[in-house]
Amino acid sequence: MTALGPVKYLTIHCAATPEGRHVSAEQITAWDKAKFGMTSYHWVIELDGSMHRTLRDDQLGAHVGSHNSGNIGICYVGGMDKAMKAPKDTRTDAQKKSLLTLIRTYKGRYPGIVIRGHRDWPKVNKACPSFDVAAWLKGVGE
Numbered sequence: 001m002t003a004l005g006p007v008k009y010l011t012i013h014c015a016a017t018p019e020g021r022h023v024s025a026e027q028i029t030a031w032d033k034a035k036f037g038m039t040s041y042h043w044v045i046e047l048d049g050s051m052h053r054t055l056r057d058d059q060l061g062a063h064v065g066s067h068n069s070g071n072i073g074i075c076y077v078g079g080m081d082k083a084m085k086a087p088k089d090t091r092t093d094a095q096k097k098s099l100l101t102l103i104r105t106y107k108g109r110y111p112g113i114v115i116r117g118h119r120d121w122p123k124v125n126k127a128c129p130s131f132d133v134a135a136w137l138k139g140v141g142e
């Protein structure tokens, strides 16, 4: 038994940053630490598709209200339009590719893992991650 508990879920998030603006994984982690006193996600995917591990899988994240145990959090940089007025799927092709790489890795490592977007959790009144995770996965054959 680890702090995280058996891995059962993988939740996808956006950083709610404007389309096309580079924000580093380090910066996102610093914001989370300032706001919540801890690192929220296990991975952050930057605009160029680079994947940054921000927590180990055996560490508890802080990304879905009271559903963090056994839940891996992946956050992509972006998720808002340029004007910061509306949620938008701003994933670059490189980010989509990396997201899929991570999803496939976790599916291989933890058979039966449930993959959803933040907004797919009950009682979440957010647009995060600004796209329909199930529809996207179906579209790419996952």
Ligand SMILES: [Zn+2]
Binding pocket: 012, 013, 014, 063, 118, 128, 129
């Ligand atoms: Zn989220």
